[in-house]
Amino acid sequence: MDTDPKRKLYIQDTTLRDGMHAIRHGYSLDQVRTIAKALDKAGVSAIEVTHGDGLCGTSFNYGFGTHTDLEWISAAAEVVENAKLTVLLLPGIGTIEDLKAAYNAGARSVRVATHCTEADISKQHIEWAREAGMDVACLLMLAHMNEPKPFAEQAKLMESYGANCIYVTDSAGALLVDGVVDRFKAMHDILDTKTQTGMHAHNNLGLGIAFNIAAIEQGASRIDGSLAGMGAGAGNAPLEVFVAVADRMGLNHGCDVFGLMDAAEDLVRPLQDRPVRVDRETLSIGYAGVYSSFLRHAENASKLYGIDTRDILVELGRRKMVGGQEDMIVDVALDLAKATQDSQEGAI
């Protein structure tokens, strides 16, 4: 925890990682270079570049990328001069071998992400990364699915494995401001003062920027955001908007707000083949409390099986599906299609 109002915030960009979800993992290498260069020039602290579901996420289940992680990472490494190159790793999907390869391609910071009750599957990855000299931040995902105190205990486990920073990761964009505040308070009660904390927001209930501000007021050091909100569901907290707000608040963020606005408008928004915004479908994700990355897969299943996207999302929430269970989207759509058919037959 750091409560010095003049402290320099660590601005973690996620355009080239969470943003992958918004365009189904479809960045070209040129797009990665151009966007990474603009972010680096605008002064962000770190740039995350990986398949949306982390290293080795390329798959039928999550979508095949246009490139391998290593191609994307290497492209960013060619142009980034100051920012730290970050990768995402979800234990159960990517492995230490994948992380080694990412390190060799230039990654110097890793974010190890688990569901908010499963921190103990991250031990081997955190330990390896610290041993290799990497910065390690940990994301406890779908943070709304664990109460503040047990949530903080999971954070404490990750700290004990060597994490430098623990994030409240609102993967469903389903928390309320109080929920964010309470999770930071609970973490700051039991974490070592040297361990940093961070906020990763999704904007499904329109609260992304508010979460970042609330987190900073509680002593968070690291803040995630992406250009034009490029991210899963209704996207992350839009970086250029957050930096403008931070500027008005007199916070020390080290970024060039106009540079970020230009990059968002000129480089990123034109790539959004599906608008990244709060709309019926993305709002349903926040409201039902499901993983934001389910969005485009649920929209596909909706088209394929003729079931309303919102019905699929709500049912996934009711079944308490967690991040990574994208295979259950088609399973739910098939169940709903069968139920519809059965009720129609019953009516005859």
Added chain:
Amino acid sequence: MKTKVAIIGSGNIGTDLMIKILRTSNILEVGALVGIDPSSDGLARAKKMGVSTTADGIDGLVTMPEFNDTKILFDATSAGAHAYHDKVSREHGKTMIDMTPAAIGPYVVPVVNLDKLLDAPNINMVTCGGQATIPMVDAVKKVAHVHYAEIVASIASKSAGPGTRANIDEFTETTSRGIEAVGGAQLGKAIIVLNPADPPVMMRNTIYALSEDTETELIRNSVEEQVEKVQEYVPGYRLKQEVQFERIGDNTPIHIPGHGDFSGIKTSIFLEVEGAAHYLPNYAGNLDIMTSAALKTAERLVELRKDS
């Protein structure tokens, strides 16, 4: 006369296997359950059921009177601990059935390649996800060349013990290799997800196979036949949905980065594995499929050795 076996590891898997042998096997008897924690629930359960125990690991087992006429050892510990257990097993001329992802010996999935590998002194059971999904990859491969197979295993958090949690990479790596080596896919990939929902969720497995083009009816029949074969030793193994097919035309191939463009048929298979509830409740199909496969392997081994 029943053949004597010993189980190393008194966690979820070892205890489930012990109970399964005691309740269901006409061929095997449990000589000992071996742990390292004298206060473990598994060892307490063994004592209550009249099974000899030691809390001194495999070194303790070797000094037990039951060890001499023990023919088969099951390892239900961890990949890290397995190397030593394998060494001791070989020194004493026992057959080792390894349920850790260590993979020192060849992989066995009973319905796919059991009879081919029974001479090996060490047999590896891949992983729970591998036992559930590799039969499906094999079923597709029987009718069409499989370019790529990917599996997603989701299990209840409560059914994943500390060994599984500390070594999750070994699950993904060993399962991926098993999909290729036993399932016959040119390229394999495995994903595991833990779900903490309460009440706990049943083990689910989804298999995506991208194969060369063929009649979908052939694939469907092959999959359904294979499901019945697995059900002979895992009664709770079933198709949750109709097998799904998608034709991938040459003009819109699937691009797998780092590997190339592929067309043909994408087969999606949705499985559920309900456990027999021998130790953990029925949601823990992951325990059941592993211990059932290990038991089936040991029984077949004994039968074949009697014949020869």
